[in-house]
Amino acid sequence: MTTSPRSAALPDSSPDVDLDLVLFGATGFVGRLVAEHLVEQEAHTSPPLRIGLAGRSRRRLEQIRAALPERASGWELVVADSGDAASLAALAGRARVVVSTVGPYLRHGIPLVEACVAAGTDYVDLTGEVLFVRQLVDRFHEAARGSGARIVVSGGFDSVPSDLAVHLLHRQVQQDGAGGLTDTTLRVGRVRGGVSGGTVDSLRQQLDQVRADPSLRRVLSDPEALSGGIPGAPGQRDVWTPFVEQGTGGWVAPFVMATYNTRVVRRSNALRDRAYGRGFRYREVVPTGRGVRGRVRATAVTAALGGLVAAMSTPGLRSLVDRLLPTPGTGPSRERRAAGFFEVRTVTLAEDGSRYAAVVAAQGDPGYAATSVMLGQAGLALACDGGRLCADGGILTPAVAMGDVLVERLRAQGFTLTVGRVDGGGSAGGDAGAQGA
Incomplete structure (x- = not known):
């Protein structure tokens, strides 16, 4: 993948393109947060961006625009429905960049991506759904390469911190x-934030798909499910059970988002022709401490994750669990969003035996406040920094599509993104043989 100016014709070469960026799903909870971030950022763009808000209801779009600062009063309102192919084609034909918060993407997202691919329009979303992205890779990657459309998946907490950390390393x-x-390991450090109703609904959709077609379990369990058929390093496995890391001596448990994030990182490596290294192996874990207490905590975390999936997969328990979990379109108060934070530390062992660490951290609820900044900045990168980004179209990851540019943009928003060599011997990623232990 290259990062020179794009060889394919830019989408805005068409006289029908009159909007630089369209936010699809602006009336949803996260969509409103992204709109608020974009209007803050628009004051610093020169020339001013032509921004549109898109959704099913013009009345609700008018309400959202009216609640934004005065400088958003001229933003275009675009009525489009994820179930109406003609409206999506019209939207994609008018925009240089589409930012989508309309999930679950497996249910609602494919027609919009198809429209963007056909129009050569850049796109970025918030998906954390393996089955959705696998469909995009199988159906649209080559077509997007042909049209020049940069279809960037997972521009929020799924999976920007993971993807950019390994990019920095x-x-x-x-x-x-x-x-x-x-051997490379992301360790979840400090995290405070609510559970996203949209994320929960995405899990529901994937479980429903697997129940309807049990063969999809093989896709979900494949560590290289999103790598486009390019094989990874031998021994690449997911973490399903607690174990003691050889390098740290502490217990770790699986990270709830690891089964998606790891596949995005591996897709980045595959798109770069395995440039991370032929021995690159990646996992994500939650440290729980040493000794008996660490083991008990690790076991409890693992049991809770397994219990949630089992309950949501069981018809008799599903309705009970649904009443306890947040619903799509809802989220925490402004005060709670501001009080949240996250920090992840990713460590690796280089081929020469030296160790490196990258830290990605930010203030703000990771699934809402921080995610709205990440997605907004990803959309702005596509709209404003096109010549500095990956020149090729395709189904891309944040690191491949906009790597260093997104790092710069997030640092300017107060995010911490650091990388450097660390002292000490041993395996930075722990014992590779214990990945699936």
Whole structure:
């Protein structure tokens, strides 16, 4: 993948394109947060961006626009429905970039992506759904390469911190001449935030798909499910049970988002022709401490995750669990969003034996406040920095599509993104043989 100016014709070469960025799903909870972020950022763009708000109801779009600062009063309102192919084609034909918050994407997202691919329009979303992205890879990757459409998946907490952390490690190890990356582990540090109703609904949709077609379990369990058929390093496995890391001596449990994030990171590596290293293996874990207490906590975390999936997969228990979980379109108060935060630390062992660490952190509820900034900045990168981004169309990841540019933009928003060599020996990623232990 290249990062020179795009060889394909830019979408705005058509006289029908009159909007730089359209936010689809502006009337939803996260959509409103992204709209608020965009209107703050528009004051700093020159020339001013032509922004549109899109959704099913013009009345609700008018209400959202009226609640934004005065400078949004001229934003275009675009009525479009995820079930109306003609309206989506019209939307994609008018926009240089579409930012979508309309999920679950497996249910609502494919027609919009298809329209953007056909129009050569750049796109970014918030999906955390393996089955959705797998369909995009299988059906649209080559077509998007042909049209020049950069279809960027997972521009929020799924999976920007994971993807950019490994991107930073790769860049630093290359710069230092330390070879490629080998065992690499993201460790979840401090996190405070609510559970997204949209994320829960996405899990429901995937479980429903698997129940209807049990063969899809093989896709969900494949560590390289999103890599486009390009094989990864031998021994690449997911973490399903607690274990003691050899490098740290502490217990760890599976991270709830790992079964998606890891596949996005591996897709980044595949799109870059395995540039991270032929021995690159990646996992994500939650440290729970040492000794008996660490083991008990790790076991409890793992049991809770397994119990949630089992309950949501069981018709008799599903309705009970649904009453306890947040519903789509809802979210925490402004005060609670502001009080949230996250920090993840990703460590790797380079081929020359040296160790490196990258930290990604931000203030704000990761699933709402921080995600709205990440998605907004990803959309702005596509709209404003096109010549500095990946030149190729396709089904892309944040690291491949906009890597260093998105790092710069998030740092300017107060995010912490650091990388460097760390002292000490041993395996930065722990014992590779214990990945699935």
